[in-house]
Amino acid sequence: MKRTMKLLPQISFSILVALSLKPRHGYEIMQQVEQDSEGRIKLVPGALYSAIKNLLDADLIEEVAQSDERRRYYELSDKGRRQLNAELEYFEATLSLAKQRLAPGAQA
Amino acid sequence: MNKPDKRIALYTHLFSLYPKAYREQFGDQILQTTLDMLDGVTDRKERQRLWVRLALDMQMNIGRQHLKNAGEYMKNINQRLLASALWGIIAALAWLAFPHVRAIGTTWMNTAGGLRVIGLLLFVLAFIAIPSVMAVLALFDRPKTIYQKLLN
Numbered sequence: 001m002k003r004t005m006k007l008l009p010q011i012s013f014s015i016l017v018a019l020s021l022k023p024r025h026g027y028e029i030m031q032q033v034e035q036d037s038e039g040r041i042k043l044v045p046g047a048l049y050s051a052i053k054n055l056l057d058a059d060l061i062e063e064v065a066q067s068d069e070r071r072r073y074y075e076l077s078d079k080g081r082r083q084l085n086a087e088l089e090y091f092e093a094t095l096s097l098a099k100q101r102l103a104p105g106a107q108a
Numbered sequence: 109m110n111k112p113d114k115r116i117a118l119y120t121h122l123f124s125l126y127p128k129a130y131r132e133q134f135g136d137q138i139l140q141t142t143l144d145m146l147d148g149v150t151d152r153k154e155r156q157r158l159w160v161r162l163a164l165d166m167q168m169n170i171g172r173q174h175l176k177n178a179g180e181y182m183k184n185i186n187q188r189l190l191a192s193a194l195w196g197i198i199a200a201l202a203w204l205a206f207p208h209v210r211a212i213g214t215t216w217m218n219t220a221g222g223l224r225v226i227g228l229l230l231f232v233l234a235f236i237a238i239p240s241v242m243a244v245l246a247l248f249d250r251p252k253t254i255y256q257k258l259l260n
Binding site: 046 | 133141166
């Protein structure tokens with residue numbers, strides 16, 4: 001992961017993960033985030049759309065047209081997909097490092 | 109659609125406290141998502157807990173959005189002056205109140221406790237000052253059509 005790439009806040013990261021499969025509207029994103037986190041993250045509308053605004057401003061997600069006129073759908077942009085992949089690489093590397101250090105007999 | 113719950117109507121009217129740009133961009137979606145959440149909860153106690161979460165969320169988010177908008181407001185010289193004047197008034201009030209509040213604090217509690225009360229009061233005052241003023245200004249500019257359309 002490039003050093004210049006900043007890690008996203010947890011809620012923003014969770015929203016990107018929720019959008020990784022298909023476009024979703026706000027309530028679907030909330031449900032998917034809660035499901036992905038096994039109930040640990042329960043979003044409320046204010047926090048959700050505050051994060052969505054930040055993601056839109058950063059061009060990590062885009063609004064897409066769907067048949068449901070009352071709800072707006074969002075999907076990952078190309079930049080968002082790259083950001084998500086980069087963060088996953090970082091977390092995988094960190095996880096591997098942590099497991100090595102916590103292994104029995106690991107030396108400093 | 110059934111006649112809207114009074115709490116939903118109140119929640120909708122409180123949307124006028126958000127900054128205008130944010131309200132226009134996300135207001136209808138926030139309301140729709142809230143209605144979706146409420147539709148998904150049938151248990152009475154769960155709905156009550158949900159309303160508490162929604163109220164706290166709205167309070168925090170309104171303040172957060174106004175503070176985020178502060179940079180935009182500062183570009184306008186008149187609003188810069190207004191914000192400076194407001195902070196000056198708050199600081200002056202805090203300075204004037206300090207001896208009295210400190211006296212009360214030292215009477216009721218030890219010195220450390222009194223200062224904690226003062227700190228908390230100043231924090232609360234600062235936290236609500238900006239959004240409160242912006243909310244008053246926003247009340248004069250309230251789009252009714254978006255939410256009326258959703259509720260009808």
